[in-house]
Amino acid sequence: MKKYINIFWIFLVIGTASIIACKKTPVGYLSENLRYMADTLVIFQGQTLTTNGVVLDNSTPPLKVRLLNIRNKATGQREEAFFKQFKVAIWKSAFNPLTDTTTAIIKAKRDTVLKTPLTVLESSGQFVITNATENIAPGYYLVDLEVENANGTKTYMGICTIKLNKSIDYEYTTVPYFIAVKAGTETGIRFTFDDQWINSETGQGTTVDLKIRRVADFPNQVVLKILDKNGAVFPGKALENRPNGNAFFNNLRTFAYKTTVTDTAILYDYFASTRFPDPYWDDKTNGILCYYRMYDKYIASIDTADTKRWFPPVQTPYGTYTKEAVSANIRFSTKINKPGKYIYELKLKVTKK
Structure with a gap:
């Protein structure tokens, strides 16, 4: 009898809930x-x-x-x-x-x-x-x-x-890094942690450090300097467009209205009318990602993360890879929110030839 009473109450509760649930607003x-x-x-x-x-x-x-x-x-x-x-x-x-x-x-x-x-x-x-x-x-x-x-x-x-x-002058939107590529090919040589952050607030990646400084209100320009791990400066021409089939991937040249290559840097002049790169690019293929290649003729060696002792940011030991000649496929993306002149120092974990 008790069993039937319990079943009755169960159906009563379900029925009441159904009525409440079906009540229209x-x-x-x-x-x-x-x-x-x-x-x-x-x-x-x-x-x-x-x-x-x-x-x-x-x-x-x-x-x-x-x-x-x-x-x-x-x-x-x-x-x-x-x-x-x-x-x-x-x-x-x-x-x-x-x-x-x-x-x-x-x-x-x-x-x-x-x-x-x-x-x-x-x-x-x-x-x-x-x-x-x-x-x-x-x-x-x-x-x-x-x-x-x-x-x-x-x-x-x-x-x-x-x-x-408070307004932010600039932002790092992705981790800056490079991937080694066998010289003369498009075959990547991947190493553990090569595309990981060490410190996202300072632009420090495993294989690339991107240091940004706003140095003046005018002109509206990005001065991109490329350094090896010891601080030696590469000529601006060492940072080339990265092939993408029969064309090239986007980089800061794509977003600027004027590009000047010097012995020590690449200068990108941009309009102060909006954020740089302009939001126009946000929903386009690859967005505001910047791709470059440094060919093996500039690189003596590259550094690789020591996976056995790799505990960033406390420990970030590196090994050195010299097994074969390699190029470097480089990628980063940033946003400039306040117009002015900026210095970008792109320091690669490589040694210069």
């Missing part, structure tokens, strides 16, 4: 739990960004979203700078780095307008962030919204926290 419902996917939205001064919209939590569209306030989280006070207009540079027409290769063409496509650092799209609640954020002090800020639909209007205090970070 009423038309005009406006949830108390509207939110953003990123509870803390991290952005950088001067960044341009459009975020995802507000998560509806079954609220009935259409919604009307209005920005009420942005408050300093530490003081609770309204941050007036978010509501002021500042001069910002915009594109009047789309930038095409394949054809927009002169200063005159760029100037014709650019304009300066007044914009606030942040606006909210009424229909979606998306944040539209402009580079006017460079005028706001780094810190944490709370966003207050008012949302309306057929049900009525509700206020959402602190619905999202914005963490505004």
Whole structure:
């Protein structure tokens, strides 16, 4: 008998749950739990960004979203700078780095307008962030919204926290490294850890160290210097384009409007109109990755990680490979967020001939 009673209660619970689950959300419902996917939205001064919209939590569209306030989280006070207009540079027409290769063409496509650092799209609640954020002090800020639909209007205090970070002059976006290639072939000789980070904050990879310094506000130029492991400087011509079938892979030459090769470096002049390389390249094949080759005529030996004692960054011992002549296939990628002149020192774990 007890067995049948238990079964009865089980079916009763399941049936009740099914009824609750099938209950429709009423038309005009406006949830108390509207939110953003990123509870803390991290952005950088001067960044341009459009975020995802507000998560509806079954609220009935259409919604009307209005920005009420942005408050300093530490003081609770309204941050007036978010509501002021500042001069910002915009594109009047789309930038095409394949054809927009002169200063005159760029100037014709650019304009300066007044914009606030942040606006909210009424229909979606998306944040539209402009580079006017460079005028706001780094810190944490709370966003207050008012949302309306057929049900009525509700206020959402602190619905999202914005963490505004200090602008970053440049970024390492992938580990810099080279892979040994048998001279005269496309056959790679792989060694353990040859494409791994040692320190991602300083651009130190297992086989390549890429040191970046911003040295001046002008000209807008990257000076790429190539060094061997002992600090000896290679001529600029030693760093050549890397073959890709009947063509070549992208490198900084692809993204710059002018390239100059000297005895000690390669100079890349770029436009200060956007990030360098331009975001145009982000969704193209290989993105902003830069590929180069140094042929064996410049290389006496290469270093390899000692796998038995390899515990970076505490221990990073190397062995030396001289078994056969090799070239080096080099790869790195970076972003320059603040215009100016930069020195890139690309130090390879090789010895110069």
